[in-house]
Amino acid sequence: MSRVYSFSAGPSAFPESVLKQAQAEMLEWRGSGMSVMEMSHRGKHFSMIAEELESDLRELLAIPTNYKVLFLQGGASAQFSLIPQNILNGKTKACYVNTGAWSEKAIQDAKGQCEVILSASSEASKFTHIPNVESWSIDTDAAYLHYTSNETIHGVEFQSIPDSKGLTLVSDMSSNILSRPVDVSKFGIIYAGTQKNMGPAGVTVVIVRDDLIGHAAKGTPPVFDYAQQVKNGSMLNTPATYNWYLVGLVLKWLKEQxxxxxxxxxxxxxxxxxxxxxxxxxxxxxxxxxxxxxxxxxxxxxxxxxxxxxxxxxxxxxxxxxxxxxxxxxxxxxxxxxxxxxxxxxxxxxxxxxxxxxx
Ligand SMILES: Cc1ncc(COP(=O)(O)O)c(C=O)c1O
Known part of the structure; x- marks a missing residue:
């Protein structure tokens, strides 16, 4: 066997020690007599995996206690629609900053649910800079301000948290979460797919402040309603159990680093x-x-x-x-x-x- 280096943007390189650990535990997970893939998500063994997953993420990002952590499916792409659906809470507008291809996708999907105020855009420079925060136009009637902390395609990254002038700040951190410390308390929602810095594709982490939960638009399907998922520990439907386990291993690896x-x-x-x-x-x-x-x-x-x-x-x-x-x-x-x-x-x-x- 000869392994190569994968510079893929996601799914992406895994810590080799984690792959080896998963290999060693593939047939039987720590005295349980079975593979993680064979366990009920409601059983005692998987409950341990789920609890450690959340507590390790909370520790690594120093997530304050007034935030809930969800492990969902549908990728960050699903959140492009689910965020407005869950937190517009009667408002009709949301502010978005366009710094590249992923911001554009988020904007496109939000347009199905509300009026999008384009607070700033670097499209004119072909997404090679970030417009000065002082120049952003922020509508105080908007429900939130959304930005993409790292543009995976254009290679542009915010070096600090922008001032949202009091609006709830929402960030797609799919491609830089856990790569640098971040003050979670500055955000209403942080969301990210796991396939870059947290392991395999298939899980979406949503870190959401308590006061934003419980306001989903009427008719929101329960699996897409943050409040329902919080109530059920992200297990309203069968979670992607093996992927949760792998993300958990990657977080332990990160702690070791x-x-x-x-x-x-x-x-x-x-x-x-x-x-x-x-x-x-x-x-x-x-x-x-x-x-x-x-x-x-x-x-x-x-x-x-x-x-x-x-x-x-x-x-x-x-x-x-x-x-x-x-x-x-x-x-x-x-x-x-x-x-x-x-x-x-x-x-x-x-x-x-x-x-x-x-x-
Ligand atoms: C910044 C960013 N946001 C969102 C996505 C979409 O993620 P997913 O395919 O998991 O929905 C990606 C995927 O590469 C991304 O890089």
Missing amino acids: GGVAAIEQRNINKAAKLYDVIDQSTLYSNPVEKFVRSRMNVPFILNDEALDKPFLAASEANGLFELKGHRSVGGMRASIYNAMPDSGVDALCEFIKEFERTH
């Missing part, structure tokens, strides 16, 4: 190395304003498009996979989430330099 503050330092170093190599070259470039470059997703283009295919073929020959950029922007993208080891980034940097030297 020293937690979020420690992984942030590693993420800063990994991203700096990669951007340095790109900036120092004449073959590659990254268009994003330096201050808002993503630590998680590093898009770059080759100045001669004809080299794209040879670049990808040679990278794979060197054990570096999934570097093709998103189809909407082209070029390359290296996703270097928490689980990407330094050795993977080092190997990529070396390859990028070597390819430039030989082309």
Whole structure:
């Protein structure tokens, strides 16, 4: 067996030790006599897994007690609709900031439920910057302000929490949750799919402040109503049990790494190395304003498009996979989430330099 480095944007690289642990526990989970996949979600063994999952996430993100944590299905994409449905609470408007492809999707889906006020947009710069927060137009009658903390496709990341001028702040943190410390108390809702920094695809984490729960629009199906899911411990329907277990293992791994503050330092170093190599070259470039470059997703283009295919073929020959950029922007993208080891980034940097030297 020979493993390669996966720079996929999600589903993405897993900590290898976690894969090994899952392998070791596949047939029988800790004296239970069965695989996690074979357990009832209502039984005592799975209840332990579920409790630890929530308490580890609460510990890692220092989630205050007046927030509930849900583990749902449908991806962050489902939340694009479920957030307005659950928290408009009679209001008819919501503010959105458009910093890239994922903001756009959130905006599109919210439009089905309310009037969207575009507070700011970086579309004119092809999503290569974040508009100055002072210039955002915030409507105080809106139910909330939504932004995407890291744009997975465009490689743009907020470096601090924006001031929502008193509006409930909602953030899609799918691609940078747990990569840096965050003050949860500043938010009404934080949501994220698990397939980047928390393990496998199939679970959506929704962290929601108590006062926002219980106001779903009339006719909201119970599985989509936060209040119903809170009441049932995210088990109103059968949860994705094995995925919860895997997310739990990834969170334990993150604790072993020293937690979020420690992984942030590693993420800063990994991203700096990669951007340095790109900036120092004449073959590659990254268009994003330096201050808002993503630590998680590093898009770059080759100045001669004809080299794209040879670049990808040679990278794979060197054990570096999934570097093709998103189809909407082209070029390359290296996703270097928490689980990407330094050795993977080092190997990529070396390859990028070597390819430039030989082309
Ligand atoms: C920032 C962001 N938001 C939302 C999504 C959609 O997630 P899902 O496919 O799990 O619905 C993605 C997927 O890559 C993403 O990167």
